[in-house]
Amino acid sequence: MSEHPPKSPREPGEDPVRPHVFDGISEYDKRLPNWWLATLYGSIIFSVFYWMVTQQFRRINDGDQVTAAVQEIRAAKLASSGSYDDSSLLEMSRTASVLASGAATYQTTCVSCHGPELQGGIGANLVDATWLHGNKPTEILRVLNEGVLTKGMPAWGPVLGPKKTAEVVAFVLSKQPAS
Amino acid sequence: MSVRTVQIHYNDKVVRQFLLATVIWGVVGMLVGVLIASQLNFWRVNFDLPWLTFGRLRPLHTNAVIFAFVGNMMFAGIYYSTQRLVKARLASDFLSQLHFWGWQLIIVSAAITLPLGFSRSKEYAELIWPINIAVAGIWVVFAVNFFWTLARRQERGLYVAIWFYIATIITVAMLYIVNHLSLPTSLLHSYPIFGGVQDGLVQWWYGHNAVAFFLTTPILGIMYYFVPKAAERPVYSYRLSVIHFWSLVFVYIWAGPHHLLNTALPYWLQILGMTFSLMLWAPSWGGMLNGLLTLRGAWHKLRTEPVLKFFAAAVTFYGMSTFEGPLLSIRSVNALAHYSDWIIGHVHAGALGWNGFMAAGMIYWLLPRLWNRPLFSTALANVHFWIGLVGILLYVAAMWVSGITQGLMLNSTSEGGTVLTYPNFLDTLAAIRPLMALRIVGGGLYLVGFLLLAYNVVRTIRGAEVVDGSAEVLVEDTPTPRVGVVGTFINPPFVFSALGTLFACAWMFGGDFVRLVGLFGTITSVIIAWLHFETKKRGWSDWYDRLLLNAAPFTVLTFIAVAAGGMIQIIPTVIVNRARNVEDRIQVPYTPLELAGRDLYVSEGCYNCHSQMIRTLVPDVLRYGEYSRLGESIYDHPYQWGSRRIGPDLARVGGKYPDSWHYKHMLNPREVSPGSNMPNYPWLFENTTDVAALPAKLAVQRTLGVPYPEQTPADIQAQVDAQAAEIAARLRDADLRVEPDRQIIALIAYLQKLGKSEPVRPVLAAAKP
Numbered sequence: 001m002s003e004h005p006p007k008s009p010r011e012p013g014e015d016p017v018r019p020h021v022f023d024g025i026s027e028y029d030k031r032l033p034n035w036w037l038a039t040l041y042g043s044i045i046f047s048v049f050y051w052m053v054t055q056q057f058r059r060i061n062d063g064d065q066v067t068a069a070v071q072e073i074r075a076a077k078l079a080s081s082g083s084y085d086d087s088s089l090l091e092m093s094r095t096a097s098v099l100a101s102g103a104a105t106y107q108t109t110c111v112s113c114h115g116p117e118l119q120g121g122i123g124a125n126l127v128d129a130t131w132l133h134g135n136k137p138t139e140i141l142r143v144l145n146e147g148v149l150t151k152g153m154p155a156w157g158p159v160l161g162p163k164k165t166a167e168v169v170a171f172v173l174s175k176q177p178a179s
Numbered sequence: 180m181s182v183r184t185v186q187i188h189y190n191d192k193v194v195r196q197f198l199l200a201t202v203i204w205g206v207v208g209m210l211v212g213v214l215i216a217s218q219l220n221f222w223r224v225n226f227d228l229p230w231l232t233f234g235r236l237r238p239l240h241t242n243a244v245i246f247a248f249v250g251n252m253m254f255a256g257i258y259y260s261t262q263r264l265v266k267a268r269l270a271s272d273f274l275s276q277l278h279f280w281g282w283q284l285i286i287v288s289a290a291i292t293l294p295l296g297f298s299r300s301k302e303y304a305e306l307i308w309p310i311n312i313a314v315a316g317i318w319v320v321f322a323v324n325f326f327w328t329l330a331r332r333q334e335r336g337l338y339v340a341i342w343f344y345i346a347t348i349i350t351v352a353m354l355y356i357v358n359h360l361s362l363p364t365s366l367l368h369s370y371p372i373f374g375g376v377q378d379g380l381v382q383w384w385y386g387h388n389a390v391a392f393f394l395t396t397p398i399l400g401i402m403y404y405f406v407p408k409a410a411e412r413p414v415y416s417y418r419l420s421v422i423h424f425w426s427l428v429f430v431y432i433w434a435g436p437h438h439l440l441n442t443a444l445p446y447w448l449q450i451l452g453m454t455f456s457l458m459l460w461a462p463s464w465g466g467m468l469n470g471l472l473t474l475r476g477a478w479h480k481l482r483t484e485p486v487l488k489f490f491a492a493a494v495t496f497y498g499m500s501t502f503e504g505p506l507l508s509i510r511s512v513n514a515l516a517h518y519s520d521w522i523i524g525h526v527h528a529g530a531l532g533w534n535g536f537m538a539a540g541m542i543y544w545l546l547p548r549l550w551n552r553p554l555f556s557t558a559l560a561n562v563h564f565w566i567g568l569v570g571i572l573l574y575v576a577a578m579w580v581s582g583i584t585q586g587l588m589l590n591s592t593s594e595g596g597t598v599l600t601y602p603n604f605l606d607t608l609a610a611i612r613p614l615m616a617l618r619i620v621g622g623g624l625y626l627v628g629f630l631l632l633a634y635n636v637v638r639t640i641r642g643a644e645v646v647d648g649s650a651e652v653l654v655e656d657t658p659t660p661r662v663g664v665v666g667t668f669i670n671p672p673f674v675f676s677a678l679g680t681l682f683a684c685a686w687m688f689g690g691d692f693v694r695l696v697g698l699f700g701t702i703t704s705v706i707i708a709w710l711h712f713e714t715k716k717r718g719w720s721d722w723y724d725r726l727l728l729n730a731a732p733f734t735v736l737t738f739i740a741v742a743a744g745g746m747i748q749i750i751p752t753v754i755v756n757r758a759r760n761v762e763d764r765i766q767v768p769y770t771p772l773e774l775a776g777r778d779l780y781v782s783e784g785c786y787n788c789h790s791q792m793i794r795t796l797v798p799d800v801l802r803y804g805e806y807s808r809l810g811e812s813i814y815d816h817p818y819q820w821g822s823r824r825i826g827p828d829l830a831r832v833g834g835k836y837p838d839s840w841h842y843k844h845m846l847n848p849r850e851v852s853p854g855s856n857m858p859n860y861p862w863l864f865e866n867t868t869d870v871a872a873l874p875a876k877l878a879v880q881r882t883l884g885v886p887y888p889e890q891t892p893a894d895i896q897a898q899v900d901a902q903a904a905e906i907a908a909r910l911r912d913a914d915l916r917v918e919p920d921r922q923i924i925a926l927i928a929y930l931q932k933l934g935k936s937e938p939v940r941p942v943l944a945a946a947k948p
Binding site for chain 2: 032033036037047050054061065066067069073076109113122160164
């Protein structure tokens with residue numbers, strides 16, 4: 001076994017190194033910094049308590065929590081979605097500010113299937129004479145809200161919310177040929 | 180007692196080989212990184228070529244950087260330092276060469292198969308099964324060569340670097356084998372034996388600890404050798420080495436589930452993943468402290484010595500990312516950061532800062548010593564350092580801002596929290612595009628720095644004469660005190676640790692009474708251990724000193740420490756909880772055509788950008804639909820929960836759009852999703868679905884427990900044809916004409932199936948862990 005003195009000259013008063021040297025590498029044996037020990041013990045103690053609080057005293061699980069929250073949101077939406085009727089939607093279709101935001105939503109959400117000129121594509125043509133699912137403004141609103149899942153029209157109500165959905169209906173109404 | 184002198188000639192040839200391979204694969208891995216970063220911003224860079232698309236190249240980038248770049252660097256460093264630390268030449272020149280060439284062959288075969296779409300789709304475990312076997316074989320060669328060298332050592336004690344190497348070798352072997360268990364369906368394809376949540380849990384037990392035991396522990400060992408050598412200073416604290424080594428290897432293994440926070444993973448596992456990640460902070464910083472404080476008294480050398488600059492910065496980045504890791508593991512932070520670029524920034528602080536800079540420092544230090552000629556240009560090395568540092572900072576800062584921006588936008592709600600502010604996913608993509616561009620700049624700068632290193636290497640070694648190290652050691656022929664089997668297990672540190680762990684398990688899993696006993700027992704053993712340590716300190720340190728003279732018992736104890744966490748987390752989920760892994764819904768098995776489509780999804784690497792896991796978070800549910808239940812992916816071999824949302828989640832995309840939408844979207848995503856960065860997949864419209872492979876695939880799925888009926892190949896063909904004809908007919912109604920045997924039909928069939936499940940009887944639903 002080989003014993004070399006440490007290569008670097010040590011200053012007087014410096015800490016002792018461990019007796020053995022590996023390929024010229026020696027090791028101090030300094031005490032651990034207090035803040036480091038505090039981090040170590042602190043995280044262990046926290047983990048024990050966190051485990052107890054979450055595993056032994058918790059009554060509700062993540063899934064139920066999220067389901068409850070989403071149900072609340074759904075109820076809030078239902079409460080505010082009844083506020084549109086045929087005449088108010090037609091009124092909105094003549095309001096420039098509503099149309100601007102309706103057009104913006106249309107451009108990001110609807111254009112990929114119904115086309116930039118509402119001429120249709122993957123989805124139905126919205127500016128021809130036929131309405132597949134009813135031509136009253138509230139019927140159109142219902143199609144947007146609930147979708148026509150068999151034909152690939154998603155339910156946009158839950159995604160966009162009542163205000164934006166109604167704005168899109170107003171925008172579509174405003175684009176109808178003047179017949 | 181006799182003393183004799185032994186002359187040792189080190190095997191430095193294999194070190195030089197690995198070192199040059201490091202440089203070459205480093206350039207390749209980083210080049211692919213810059214390419215795929217560009218693809219995210221400029222979809223045209225996918226070139227409409229199957230083997231150049233992001234989904235196939237991203238695994239190539241990660242595998243190249245981890246296993247080729249860091250792998251070769253690790254082997255060079257381990258072989259160089261181990262020979263000198265144990266004063267023995269590598270045991271076998273043949274095994275060393277087999278190790279080197281075998282590893283390069285594996286890398287080359289990975290670089291060929293991944294772009295061709297041969298993939299298992301588990302991250303950093305994508306390689307197909309024949310290559311898996313080769314990797315395991317070469318790893319055994321490495322292990323034999325290493326432990327045989329230890330057995331022939333002239334230095335009795337094991338230096339701290341060797342501890343880390345031992346932990347690396349045994350743990351990587353364990354992780355790699357378990358996570359790659361699969362049943363082949365053909366020469367090039369297999370299904371993993373785990374499915375759904377089990378596969379996810381095993382995958383991240385592996386994935387997280389690949390980071391730990393492939394990118395961290397070997398590099399810490401290399402740090403413990405090269406930093407004190409380069410600084411010519413003693414290591415800061417031996418007792419810190421002891422504590423941070425054992426706490427690191429024990430704690431690391433448990434933290435894997437933090438990759439699955441807020442998902443369908445059972446809650447207790449999520450909490451273990453989070454708390455153990457928090458407990459990992461101090462052990463990790465122990466390594467950083469020992470690295471940085473070893474530089475005390477040598478800081479003035481940093482001005483002139485690029486090697487020390489690289490080391491100091493690398494250790495600092497290690498400290499930074501091991502602080503960030505626990506932070507990201509807090510469930511509420513993770514709700515924002517998961518699936519976002521923040522994670523990408525986090526891993527690159529580690530990979531570019533810690534691994535890349537440690538590699539650079541080591542290479543610059545080794546070059547003159549292996550080729551017997553001073554470094555070609557120190558100035559160039561300094562330029563490399565500064566360019567690389569700016570590159571990392573740009574990269575990491577861009578990813579932080581990008582990840583937090585996108586996370587906040589995706590989770591943001593308006594109108595009293597009832598609707599998403601940005602219902603269109605593409606709005607959030609548009610917002611981070613400038614940051615993704617900045618990331619290309621940062622990564623590009625880092626690559627330029629590394630190319631400077633490559634140039635420096637070439638100029639230094641061109642025409643230089645290689646030199647192999649040698650040493651003369653005095654050997655005392657005295658018997659080594661052995662600890663033996665009894666000494667290994669009957670000693671205060673082991674007994675108290677084992678008792679504490681057992682009681683803690685009883686506390687975690689036991690019923691009311693056992694739980695109480697467990698808690699009481701845990702606390703008691705900690706207190707007694709503490710008192711015993713304070714009064715009988717000598718006993719503890721004498722035992723450890725004796726342990727360090729015995730490689731085999733040391734290895735056994737290390738193995739026990741690393742195996743414990745995985746066993747406690749995985750075994751209950753795989754065996755005991757099988758029936759509980761369902762919640763209230765169970766997946767409808769894929770039809771043969773859908774299964775073929777799923778294999779395409781896997782092969783194209785769709786999971787690199789799309790998750791299939793709606794978390795138990797309100798914004799996730801508002802955006803994608805009801806949260807994912809465990810049972811909904813229970814038959815998924817491999818699971819596809821994903822780890823990044825470059826595009827939206829697909830768990831419930833089935834039935835959301837008509838077939839024609841998917842058809843157009845796969846041909847040109849921008850036609851239906853303006854602003855999308857997804858590649859085009861024109862070849863799916865030309866290639867035909869491999870129906871001939873289905874009988875073997877279905878047979879394997881059946882063996883794995885998926886309820887498929889026995890079917891003849893003709894039955895399968897008929898079933899495939901019928902479903903394909905339906906889809907083709909629906910497409911024809913939308914004026915889209917495609918032969919029913921094309922891959923796009925199978926893929927559409929799969930995508931339309933996603934999220935289809937059946938309710939299960941309440942008997943199963945009631946059983947909650």
